[in-house]
Amino acid sequence: MEKKGAATTDAGTEDFFDRARARLRFDIPPGLTDAGIAPSTGDQGRDFILQETAREEPMRAAAVLIAVVARDEPTVLLTKRSARVSDHAGEIAFPGGKIEATDASPVDAALREAWEEVGLPRDFVEPIGYLDLYGTSFGYRVLPTVARVRPGFDLHINAGEVEEAFEVPLSFLMNPDNHKQGWKLARGRMRSFYEMPFEERYIWGATAGILRVLYERVYLK
Incomplete structure (x- = not known):
C-alpha cells in the first residue's frame, strides 16, 4: 500500500464540506457492475486477492453511507x-449493504440501509457525492456515498444487524498520523491494511481503508 504525502487537515465543518463538494460527483464507476473490472486499491497484495475473488465468484455491488454529522x-x-450477521460480524462499519434491484441508485441504497440499520431519517441527510469504488475480500464492490447529516436526529438500532451506533470526531479520522498500517498473510501473499484505533474502538479493514480514501480525495487531490 503506497502512502501519499500528508496534508494539513483542518477538518472544520464548512472546510470539509466545501472541499468534498468541490471534489466529489455522482458519476457511477463502471466497475460497480462490470464483472470484468476488479476494483483496484493500489496495494499489489490486496489487488491480487480481489482479482482472485472476482474470478471465483461474481463480486456483489454494495453501497455504504459516510454520514458526516455537521456538529460544531x-x-x-x-x-x-x-455478532449474528454473516459478514464482518462484530466489526466497525459504515451503515450500508447490498444494492437491491429496487434501489433507484447507489445513494438510494445507502440511504435505505442507513434507515434500516440505525433509523437515520433521510430528511436529515444531504448526499454530496461518491468516493472511489472499493473492493473487499468478501467479494463486495462497495461504492461509498459521502453525506452531510444535520444534527438533531434520533436513531433506532436494528439489533438484528447492528449492536450499536456511535460517532468519531472527523478531525481524528482525517489526521494521517492516526492512519496506522498493519499486515497479514492472505492466499500466500502479504497484504497491507489501515487501522485507526480510537479509544476502545478498533477501526480497521475496509472501513479504515475507505476513510483513508476519503482523506486522500478531500485533502490530497
Missing part, C-alpha cells in the same frame, strides 16, 4: 455490526 466539531457516524 463534525463527526462520522459508525456502527458495530451484530
Whole structure:
C-alpha cells in the first residue's frame, strides 16, 4: 500500500464540506457492475486477492453511507455490526449493504440501509457525492456515498444487524498520523491494511481503508 504525502487537515465543518463538494460527483464507476473490472486499491497484495475473488465468484455491488454529522466539531457516524450477521460480524462499519434491484441508485441504497440499520431519517441527510469504488475480500464492490447529516436526529438500532451506533470526531479520522498500517498473510501473499484505533474502538479493514480514501480525495487531490 503506497502512502501519499500528508496534508494539513483542518477538518472544520464548512472546510470539509466545501472541499468534498468541490471534489466529489455522482458519476457511477463502471466497475460497480462490470464483472470484468476488479476494483483496484493500489496495494499489489490486496489487488491480487480481489482479482482472485472476482474470478471465483461474481463480486456483489454494495453501497455504504459516510454520514458526516455537521456538529460544531463534525463527526462520522459508525456502527458495530451484530455478532449474528454473516459478514464482518462484530466489526466497525459504515451503515450500508447490498444494492437491491429496487434501489433507484447507489445513494438510494445507502440511504435505505442507513434507515434500516440505525433509523437515520433521510430528511436529515444531504448526499454530496461518491468516493472511489472499493473492493473487499468478501467479494463486495462497495461504492461509498459521502453525506452531510444535520444534527438533531434520533436513531433506532436494528439489533438484528447492528449492536450499536456511535460517532468519531472527523478531525481524528482525517489526521494521517492516526492512519496506522498493519499486515497479514492472505492466499500466500502479504497484504497491507489501515487501522485507526480510537479509544476502545478498533477501526480497521475496509472501513479504515475507505476513510483513508476519503482523506486522500478531500485533502490530497
